[in-house]
Amino acid sequence: MSNTLPPNTGYVAAAYLVFLFILLIYIVIMAIRAARVERELAELLTKADQRNSGGTPAETSSQ
Amino acid sequence: MPTTKNLYGRRLTGYAIATAIVLTASIALAFFYAPIEVDQGFSQKIFYIHVPLAIVTLGGFIFGGIFGIQYLRSGDTRHDLRSYTAIHQGLIFCIGALITGSIWAKAAWGQWWVWDEPTLVSFLIVFLLYCTYQPLRFSIEDPERQARYAAVFAVVAGVFVPVNFIAVRLASPLIHPRVLGSSGGSLPNDMRIAFYSALLGITLLFITICKYEMASKHSRAQMAALRRSLSEESDEPAAIRTAAPRIAIK
Numbered sequence: 001m002s003n004t005l006p007p008n009t010g011y012v013a014a015a016y017l018v019f020l021f022i023l024l025i026y027i028v029i030m031a032i033r034a035a036r037v038e039r040e041l042a043e044l045l046t047k048a049d050q051r052n053s054g055g056t057p058a059e060t061s062s063q
Numbered sequence: 064m065p066t067t068k069n070l071y072g073r074r075l076t077g078y079a080i081a082t083a084i085v086l087t088a089s090i091a092l093a094f095f096y097a098p099i100e101v102d103q104g105f106s107q108k109i110f111y112i113h114v115p116l117a118i119v120t121l122g123g124f125i126f127g128g129i130f131g132i133q134y135l136r137s138g139d140t141r142h143d144l145r146s147y148t149a150i151h152q153g154l155i156f157c158i159g160a161l162i163t164g165s166i167w168a169k170a171a172w173g174q175w176w177v178w179d180e181p182t183l184v185s186f187l188i189v190f191l192l193y194c195t196y197q198p199l200r201f202s203i204e205d206p207e208r209q210a211r212y213a214a215v216f217a218v219v220a221g222v223f224v225p226v227n228f229i230a231v232r233l234a235s236p237l238i239h240p241r242v243l244g245s246s247g248g249s250l251p252n253d254m255r256i257a258f259y260s261a262l263l264g265i266t267l268l269f270i271t272i273c274k275y276e277m278a279s280k281h282s283r284a285q286m287a288a289l290r291r292s293l294s295e296e297s298d299e300p301a302a303i304r305t306a307a308p309r310i311a312i313k
Contacts, residue, residue: 006099006104006105008104008105008106008170011109011166011170012106015109015112015113015162015163015167016090016112018163019112019159022155022159023268026155030275030279033279037282040290041286044286044293
């Protein structure tokens with residue numbers, strides 16, 4: 001078995017890595033957005049809990 | 064309280080799993096099943112990623128135009144969102160096709176770009192045309208006008224894509240090969256299997272990302288509606304100017 005790589009392997013690897021890199025960038029952006037949604041959802045849940053327990057957010061925060 | 068509907072996330076898991084399986088299998092086929100091409104050697108493997116990216120890009124732009132027509136006919140903002148997402152993702156795939164194509168050109172022809180080649184230049188023109196889509200949307204504040212103008216753009220540019228494609232095919236190619244022709248691009252069977260599986264994989268990836276993007280935008284719109292309904296203030300906060308479509312939550 002030959003240990004030498006075929007010619008132009010670097011270009012092929014670069015092309016597939018570019019594709020992978022774009023995909024990874026997209027995943028990172030989407031992960032940041034998902035984390036933001038989760039944070040905002042937690043805020044809204046807190047607000048809803050305060051509302052259900054009868055106190056306004058202002059009253060609860062002053063306690 | 065606003066009603067919540069799972070409008071865009073349906074079957075997303077199925078698409079994501081199918082994408083992972085088909086894309087992995089297609090890369091394996093490209094490297095371990097398809098033979099090494101005689102003229103170009105190993106660098107021809109770029110073909111299995113570059114051509115599907117280019118085809119799916121153009122398909123995405125055409126679908127953007129079709130959804131644009133549907134929006135203009137119905138006024139339904141869901142079609143505007145679909146059109147926006149197809150064009151937005153098409154643009155990202157287009158960048159991928161341009162970069163992988165440029166790398167392949169360097170490996171095969173010794174140059175990163177050939178300005179005399181109609182296929183390359185026309186693809187760049189299509190890319191530059193669609194680059195103006197986001198600024199166009201962003202420049203219009205009124206959501207209804209923004210959606211209408213963007214739909215008109217999507218339709219006109221969407222018509223330009225196949226016209227441009229046909230014009231390029233009629234022109235005499237200099238060095239860029241023709242892949243899909245009446246002769247099937249003269250691909251041997253094992254290369255054709257690898258190519259079509261790569262095309263399916265990239266198409267599935269495009270659909271999955273579009274569905275995910277729409278589901279994500281829809282959840283954020285639902286959350287904004289929930290915030291408004293929970294807020295003590297009756298006044299709606301001023302909408303932030305954005306290029307993305309505004310989704311109405313009923």
